Structures are given as C-alpha cells and as structure tokens.
Amino acid sequence: MSQEKPVRVRFAPSPTGKLHVGGARTAIYNWAFARANGGTFILRIDDTDPTRSTEENTQVILRAMRWLGLDWDEGPDVGGPCAPYKQTDRMDIYLDAAKRLAESGDAYPCFCTTDQLAAAKKAAQDRNDPFQGYQRTCRDIDPAEAQRRIDAGEPHVWRIKVPLDRGDVVIHDAVHGDVTFDAKELDDFVIIRTDGTPTYNFATVVDDAAMGITHVIRGDDHLSNTPRQVMVYEALGAPVPTFAHISMILGADGKKLSKRHGATSVEEYRDAGYLPDAFVNYLALLGWSLDGDTTIVPRDVLAKSFSLDHVSKNPATFDPKKLDWINAEYMSAMDDETFAHTVMVPELVEAGLMEEGECKGRKPWLLKLAAIIKPRAKLLGQCADLCRFLFEGDEVTMDEKSVAKGLAKEGCGSYVNAAREALASLDTDHWTADDIDACLEGLPERLDTSKRKFFQTVRVAECGNMVSPPLGASMELLGRDTSLARLDRARTLCG
RNA sequence: GUCCCCAUCGUCUAACGGUUAGGACAUCGCCCUUUCAAGGCGACGACACGAGUUCGAAUCUCGUUGGGGGCACCA
Numbered sequence: 001m002s003q004e005k006p007v008r009v010r011f012a013p014s015p016t017g018k019l020h021v022g023g024a025r026t027a028i029y030n031w032a033f034a035r036a037n038g039g040t041f042i043l044r045i046d047d048t049d050p051t052r053s054t055e056e057n058t059q060v061i062l063r064a065m066r067w068l069g070l071d072w073d074e075g076p077d078v079g080g081p082c083a084p085y086k087q088t089d090r091m092d093i094y095l096d097a098a099k100r101l102a103e104s105g106d107a108y109p110c111f112c113t114t115d116q117l118a119a120a121k122k123a124a125q126d127r128n129d130p131f132q133g134y135q136r137t138c139r140d141i142d143p144a145e146a147q148r149r150i151d152a153g154e155p156h157v158w159r160i161k162v163p164l165d166r167g168d169v170v171i172h173d174a175v176h177g178d179v180t181f182d183a184k185e186l187d188d189f190v191i192i193r194t195d196g197t198p199t200y201n202f203a204t205v206v207d208d209a210a211m212g213i214t215h216v217i218r219g220d221d222h223l224s225n226t227p228r229q230v231m232v233y234e235a236l237g238a239p240v241p242t243f244a245h246i247s248m249i250l251g252a253d254g255k256k257l258s259k260r261h262g263a264t265s266v267e268e269y270r271d272a273g274y275l276p277d278a279f280v281n282y283l284a285l286l287g288w289s290l291d292g293d294t295t296i297v298p299r300d301v302l303a304k305s306f307s308l309d310h311v312s313k314n315p316a317t318f319d320p321k322k323l324d325w326i327n328a329e330y331m332s333a334m335d336d337e338t339f340a341h342t343v344m345v346p347e348l349v350e351a352g353l354m355e356e357g358e359c360k361g362r363k364p365w366l367l368k369l370a371a372i373i374k375p376r377a378k379l380l381g382q383c384a385d386l387c388r389f390l391f392e393g394d395e396v397t398m399d400e401k402s403v404a405k406g407l408a409k410e411g412c413g414s415y416v417n418a419a420r421e422a423l424a425s426l427d428t429d430h431w432t433a434d435d436i437d438a439c440l441e442g443l444p445e446r447l448d449t450s451k452r453k454f455f456q457t458v459r460v461a462e463c464g465n466m467v468s469p470p471l472g473a474s475m476e477l478l479g480r481d482t483s484l485a486r487l488d489r490a491r492t493l494c495g
Numbered sequence: 496g497u498c499c500c501c502a503u504c505g506u507c508u509a510a511c512g513g514u515u516a517g518g519a520c521a522u523c524g525c526c527c528u529u530u531c532a533a534g535g536c537g538a539c540g541a542c543a544c545g546a547g548u549u550c551g552a553a554u555c556u557c558g559u560u561g562g563g564g565g566c567a568c569c570a
Contacts, residue, residue: 130496
C-alpha cells in the first residue's frame with residue numbers, strides 16, 4: 001500500500017438522455033473519491049451508440065454537472081493530457097487497439113450473420129446447453145483464408161479471443177469484495193462491429209487503460225460485464241483497475257427508478273427548487289454514510305471524508321421526503337442575508353414583485369422579511385407566494401374562504417374597528433412588530449372574544465388569508481399607512 | 496433458462512462475535528403558540544426464514560425464500 005499510484009477516476013455518461021439521479025450519484029461518488037484522495041476526476045462522454053447519442057444531451061449533462069458543482073479536472077471542454085474526451089473523437093484509437101490485438105492473435109474476424117448467430121443460440125437453448133454464448137465458429141478459420149474473405153469485402157466483426165485456459169475470473173471489488181465468475185461464462189464477444197465502430201465493452205476498457213484509470217466506480221448493472229472487460233485489459237496487457245460497483249437507486253415500489261416514480265433527471269430537481277448542495281448531500285447519503293449518525297454532510301466534508309468502504313451494497317430507495325427535509329435544512333442554515341440575496345430576492349424579481357434596482361435601498365426591510373420567510377420555505381420558488389401579500393398595496397388579494405371565516409362573521413366589524421383605533425395611536429416611530437403586538441394584545445379580552453377569533457380577523461384583513469407569517473412582523477413590513485388602509489377596506493367586507 | 500449481486504424499523508443507515516440492536520427521514524402524541532411554519536420533548540417501529548459453527552451470531556458457513564441486474568454488432 002505504500003506505493004499506490006495517484007488516483008484517477010472518471011465519470012463516463014452516455015448522452016442518450018439527460019443526467020438522471022442514478023448517474024448523478026455515480027458522478028458524485030467519483031468526484032468525492034478523487035477529491036478525498038487528492039486524485040484526478042475525469043469526465044468522458046461515452047457516445048459510441050451512434051443512434052441514441054446526441055450533442056444536445058451532452059450539453060444537458062455538462063450543465064447538470066456544473067449545477068451539481070462537480071468540477072472535473074479533465075474532460076471534453078477543459079481538455080487534458082488524454083484528450084480527446086469524447087469517444088466518437090477517439091475512433092482511430094479503438095481501431096488501432098483492435099488491430100494490435102488482431103496482430104497478436106488476441107482478436108479474430110467473425111463472418112457469422114445475425115441469422116446464423118440467432119440460429120446457433122436457439123439450438124443451444126433447445127439442447128439445454130448451459131453455454132448460450134457465441135460458439136466460436138470463426139475462431140479457427142485459417143488467418144490467410146480470413147484475410148482473403150476480408151479483402152473480398154465480406155462483412156465481418158472482430159471478436160476477442162479468450163484464452164481457452166483462462167480459468168475463473170475473480171474481480172476484486174471495493175464494495176463487494178471478491179466476486180468469482182466461472183470461466184465457461186466467458187465468450188468471444190464482439191469488440192468491433194460490422195460498421196467498424198467499437199462496442200461499449202471494448203471502447204470503455206481501451207479508454208480506461210489509456211487514461212490510466214485506477215478505480216472504476218460505476219453502477220451495479222455493470223458487474224456482470226466486468227469479467228469480459230477484464231479479458232480486454234489482459235489482452236491489452238494493461239493493469240486491471242480496482243472496481244467499485246455501487247447499487248442501483250430504486251423507486252418507492254422497489255423497482256428501478258423511472259419516470260413512473262416522478263422526476264428522474266437532475267434538471268427536474270433543479271427546476272423544482274432544490275439547492276444543489278442539498279441535492280448532492282441527499283444523493284451522497286443514498287448508499288454511503290459518514291458515520292451512521294450524521295445526516296448533513298456539506299460538500300467540503302464529503303470531498304474530505306468520502307471513502308469506498310462506507311459504501312453500502314444494498315439497493316437504495318429514493319425518498320423525496322428526506323430530500324425535502326435536507327433541502328429545508330440547507331435553507332435554514334443560511335444566514336438571513338445570504339438567504340435574502342441568493343434565494344429570496346431573485347425570486348421576487350422573477351415574480352415581478354420587485355425591481356432589481358430597488359433591493360439595495362430596502363436591505364433592512366429585506367432582512368426582516370428573510371427572517372420570517374426562511375423557516376416557511378421548503379423549496380426555492382415558494383418565497384414569492386409567501387411574500388406576495390406584502391406587495392399588493394392597499395388592495396390585497398382576498399382569499400374567499402378566509403373572508404368567509406374571518407371577516408364575514410358576526411362581530412368581525414367590531415374587531416376591525418378596535419384594531420384600527422388602537423393601531424392609529426401608534427406613530428410611525430413605534431411601528432415595529434413588538435409594539436404592534438403589544439398594542440393589540442389586550443384587545444380580545446376587552447372585546448370579550450377569543451384571541452383566535454380576533455387575530456384571525458385582523459390577519460385576514462391585513463394579509464388576505466387566514467394563513468400568513470406572524471401578524472406583527474407582517475404589519476411592520478407593510479408599513480403603517482398600508483396596514484391601516486387594509487383595515488379600512490376590510491371593514492367594508494365585514495358582516 | 497443461466498450467471499452474478501443484494502437482504503437490519505415504512506425509507507436511508509450504524510453495528511465489523513458479547514449493545515436494552517444506535518441515529519436520521521416519515522408517521523403519531525405532547526409542549527410552545529394568534530394562523531402557518533420552525534423549534535423542543537416523547538412514542539411507534541427492524542436483524543426475511545431454516546439449519547449449522549461458537550460458551551456466545553444481526554454479524555461467520557450452507558440452504559430456502561424474496562428482490563435486483565447481466566447474458567446484444569445498447570451503454
């Protein structure tokens with residue numbers, strides 16, 4: 001262990017869709033592992049599937065990675081010593097590698113048609129052959145003969161030639177321990193397709209070897225593919241990296257997370273109002289734990305403490321409720337000023353409630369607003385709705401149901417009058433939450449009514465709704481004139 | 496069919512042979528309270544099953560059951 005190579009890890013998404021939560025977690029683990037070990041984090045675009053990969057998806061994935069705050073040291077846009085970092089730009093590299101394997105006798109051309117292969121497979125099934133892979137039909141074709149057929153233009157693929165005496169393949173996995181695969185499971189799989197493009201299992205290994213990847217951290221679904229990839233490393237004469245296969249993320253019904261379970265792509269969570277730090281925190285915890293007790297793991301702690309031996313083997317169920325809770329934790333951990341200018345103000349501006357320019361002059365006001373909104377907002381995007389009533393001047397929008405319950409009932413008029421009268425005696429200098437509260441405090445008793453009824457009425461009058469932030473603070477923020485005007489207006493609605 | 500992986504509260508997890516099986520989310524209750532939140536306190540709640548090994552097993556072994564994934568000229 002004393003002379004370990006510097007850590008190099010990669011996240012290699014296929015741009016066949018958006019970045020989804022499972023991929024995001026894989027990216028997070030790779031990133032955190034690199035950071036925790038002073039290693040290099042590489043982003044590579046595995047776009048060898050010509051039919052499903054798109055440039056647009058690539059851009060979506062890069063954007064999602066940036067939003068998550070996962071910075072990469074080498075990648076398609078930043079370059080690096082192993083460039084290019086997009087597989088479609090590396091085609092000659094795969095062909096060269098395949099050529100070398102052909103020359104050394106570790107790969108051979110196969111002329112079987114798909115029909116022939118299908119027939120062979122069916123035959124294997126029919127005779128209950130435990131081995132249903134490729135029957136190695138073309139393995140022993142005479143090289144000169146094979147060359148003749150290639151020159152004649154006969155369609156062919158290239159297959160890897162697995163040594164007959166290879167024996168069982170044992171994978172040393174950082175999360176699963178040793179995993180053994182029976183030698184007879186190995187077949188001579190395709191490395192170069194008829195159209196000359198490389199298959200995933202080949203291209204990935206060629207790249208991982210060329211890029212000096214030391215740890216392959218990826219989804220569990222690749223575990224069964226790993227022995228074939230090991231064959232490629234061995235044929236290439238490259239060292240086999242350490243693997244770490246992490247479990248899948250499941251939906252609430254125990255099935256692989258999919259559209260049916262709701263949002264699956266990172267950008268949907270961004271748009272739904274989650275903080276990237278909170279999202280990363282939640283995903284990191286899905287299958288990894290710091291110590292079993294800590295739930296809030298800021299990214300700097302993650303980048304310092306992440307370790308493969310605390311990665312869980314179990315599949316994890318995605319729990320939106322816990323994500324919400326973590327998001328709220330991150331929001332309330334912000335100080336009022338940070339909350340005001342990073343989340344609240346942008347939203348108010350966006351919602352058209354404020355002008356960008358007027359924020360500076362209203363800083364004290366905004367800080368007070370932040371203090372009452374912060375504990376009430378679970379997601380970004382909820383602030384505007386919570387604050388709207390403060391921006392409607394004398395004519396606040398009245399919630400019908402609230403009016404019916406809080407203003408239209410008997411006695412409400414007297415509550416409004418009493419509040420109006422008491423508050424009118426407060427001058428502007430004393431128009432603060434505390435003084436307003438103190439001013440109203442004794443009124444319910446004097447009016448021989450309950451606090452609940454009295455304040456509900458005043459609340460509806462001031463806020464237009466039975467549900468609102470604290471009344472005194474709201475009125476302070478509304479200002480004396482507006483508060484009094486709203487009471488005047490409410491009087492006309494009373495029963 | 497075959498190969499591989501997985502198995503602790505509803506959910507995420509801690510435990511690395513000896514614990515009253517711990518924490519967090521959710522749920523429920525109480526407190527605070529002028530509504531809604533937030534906060535405080537508490538309750539509920541798990542070692543899938545069966546055999547071994549051991550003085551002692553959630554932990555090790557085997558089997559069963561249940562889930563998941565691979566077996567492509569997809570990644």
